[in-house]
Amino acid sequence: MTSTAGFDLDEFLPYRLAVAAQRVSAAFRAVYGPRHGLSVAEWRVMAHLANAGPVSVREVFARVAMDKPKVSRAASRLELAGLIEKRADPGDRRLVALSLTERGRAVMTDLVPLARAFEAGLLARLTPEERAALDAVLTKLVEAGEETGGEGAASDAL
Amino acid sequence: MTSTAGFDLDEFLPYRLAVAAQRVSAAFRAVYGPRHGLSVAEWRVMAHLANAGPVSVREVFARVAMDKPKVSRAASRLELAGLIEKRADPGDRRLVALSLTERGRAVMTDLVPLARAFEAGLLARLTPEERAALDAVLTKLVEAGEETGGEGAASDAL
DNA sequence: CTCATATCGTTGCAAATGAAATGACGTCAA
DNA sequence: TTGACGTCATTTCATTTGCAACGATATGAG
Secondary structure, eight states, X not given: OOTTTTXXXXXXXXXXXXHHHHHHHHHHHHHHHHHHOOOHHHHHHHHXXXXXXXXXXXXXXXXXXXXXXXXXXXXXXXXXXXXXXXEEOSSOTTOEEEEEOHHHHHHHHHHHHHHHHHHHHHHTTSOHHHHHHHHHHHHHHHHHHHHHTOOXXXXXXX | OOTTTTOOGGGOHHHHHHHHHHHHHHHXXXXXXXXXXXXXXXXXXXHHHHHHOSEEHHHHHHHTTOOHHHHHHHHHHHHHTTSEEEEEOSSOTTOEEEEEOHHHHHHHHHHHHHHHHHHHHHHTTSOHXXXXXXXXXXXXXXXXXXXXXXXXXXXXXX
């Protein structure tokens, strides 16, 4: 009879969003994980490198919504696996320039079409209106989260 | 020149969804966390109990998208904090009946309005069309994730 | 009744995680 | 040039996580 009654977690937006993201992420991991043994963090680093070329750890972690140690460790594993290369930046030796190796590029050549197909499979379930709305909504929710205090990651400057 | 070029992670749906969920979750945690020292897992258990009354661990973990040990540990912490009560089910002594204590109910009486206000604040940013679309889209994405293999949690029966 | 099998919740353990500390390097004012 | 301060990446440490194993209880076949 208090206001706690009638509160259904299943209809609570933050919860629903978290579950949807978790399910989609797990489904996608089932696509790229078994194929090349990548974790989510590793996939993100690879994806960013494939698109952006040689880039520092800072550059990656600022753009990829992961904290610094996570990017650093993912990069180390990827280097060990021979998929990326770490070399000191000639201009600023604090920086580590990350880039895909030949094998890394091959992996991404294999994976990118799968990623696109996976995304297409998701979007195919939605109407055009829903697709447009989803795009707008995700942008707005991310903004809202940032403003309200949910920095998520990327906290080196405080 | 290969198909890996032009793949922008920032526009990849699974990634965008994960980031949005993470940001929203962090923002919401900033609302309920400092107030009563709850983690996400603990909040979910509390929310479910507030709505559903005495319930077994199995019941909770099946409905709350967390694995069994996570629910178990969250329940232990909540019991230690005096917010919930664990007692053996009289009919089946394998089961543990979880229920809110008086203090637990008080916490939820405090939190549920905050949760509703937080959600309202998010929804206020969306147009009515976007709200409707979001609802449909989240449902579809969860279904898609389940079908494609992303079970997320709830894996005791396989 | 008895034994095999299934279910429930907890616990062990290895791996992942995040915050803060560390070490290496750059930059800027004096 | 020197020295204080800021930045970059890694590492350290305590905590959290997820999976598998475990003990306890329940159920059903013979």
